[in-house]
Amino acid sequence: MRYEGSVYRPPSEAYSLIIQATIGCSHNGCTFCPMYWDKKFRTRSFDEIYRDLREARREHPHVRRIFFADGDALCLATDKLLPLLEAVKALFPECERVGIYGRADNIKRKTDDELLKLKEAGLGIIYLGAESGSAEVLRRVNKGETPEDMVTAVHRAENAGIQVSVTFISGLGGRELMEQHAIETGRMIGRMGASYVGLMTLMIAPGSSISADIASGKFEPLNSRDIMKELELILINADCKKDCVIRSNHASNRLVLKGVLPQDRDRLLDQVRRAMEDEKMLRPDKFRGF
Ligand code: SF4
Known part of the structure; x- marks a missing residue:
């Protein structure tokens, strides 16, 4: 299988068959994100994608999961996604789950009925980068979406039966907005009702x-102790009403956390507080990555 440019996928899709349904990201404007700088956004035709699926079928006798990239493949219109999901069912009857990257805006453009149809056709999980629960942080990083957009999008997808895995980025508010970023992110985790939350840590792309x-002094990045302090605040404020699997298992993270909120909150907090006292528990910078 030949891919166009670098291909990214969430940690939990490490063993999935990755299929590029789109190339690049339709937004491609977040100040911290270098993932699709080298690509001009475009959608791929059904025939192009179908060719990849057929080729993959020949190469892989058993495919448990399929993941549609690039950055916000969910921007494809529903009448284009449905035939793709049907093709997956026909070619890979053993496939247990189809996942996709999406933005809140992609979900907003789909009706509740369309979301239900996508679920019925096999779409199991949407990976959505929320980055922060703070409207000001999102404005500064040019996310192009608000916390409310994202909370509504997550509610609608989860109500349609599609799980949502939402990513937040520790350190994204810098020192100036550290507290606001942490508290608002925790609150958003508590009220949005996502099945999964993934925590990443800000990496600075040259x-x-x-x-x-950073060079001009406008943004002061956090050190590892600040990041732990921020994680503590996020967890304290995350009052989840339904079970939410929370993980920080991305290569960018200094501390690996894994649990289910609300029941594991005290254990996770204890882990974070111990890491504040013992930096040996933290992944050194040289082993961190995008
Ligand atoms: S963070 Fe997501 S939405 Fe923003 S530019 Fe990167 S891929 Fe696109």
Whole structure:
């Protein structure tokens, strides 16, 4: 299988068959994100994608999961996604779950009925990068979406039976907005009702506008102790009403956390507080990655 440019996928899709349904990201404007700089956004035709699926079928006798990339493949219109999901069912009857990257805006453009149809056709999980629960942090990083957009999108997808895995980025508010970022992120985790939350830690991409802000003194990045403090605040404020699997198992993280909120909150808090006292528990910078 030949891919166009670098291909990214969530940690939990490490063993999935990855299929590029789109190339790049339709937004491609977040100040911290270098993932699709090298690509001009475009959608791929059904025939192009179907060719990849057929080729993959020949190469892989057993495919348990399929993941549609690139950055917000969910931007494809429902009448284009449904035939793709049907093709997956026909070619890979053993496939247990189909996942996709999406933005809140992609969900907003779909009706409740369309979301239900996507679920029935096999779409099992949407990976959505929320990054922060703070409207001000989102504005500064040019996310192009608000916390309310995202909470509504998560509710609608989960109500349609599609699980949502939402990512937040520790350190994204810098020192100035650290507290606001942490508290609002925790609150958003508590009220949005996502099945999964993934925590990443800000990595500074050379050439990004956030790296220019650091050079000019406009953005002060957090050290590892601050990141632990922020994680503590996020967890304290995350009052989940239904079970939410929370993980920080991405290569960018300094501390690996895994649990289910609300029941594991005290254990996770204890782990974070111990890491504040003992930096040996933290992944060194040289082993962190995008
Ligand atoms: S963070 Fe997501 S929405 Fe923002 S540019 Fe990167 S892929 Fe696109």
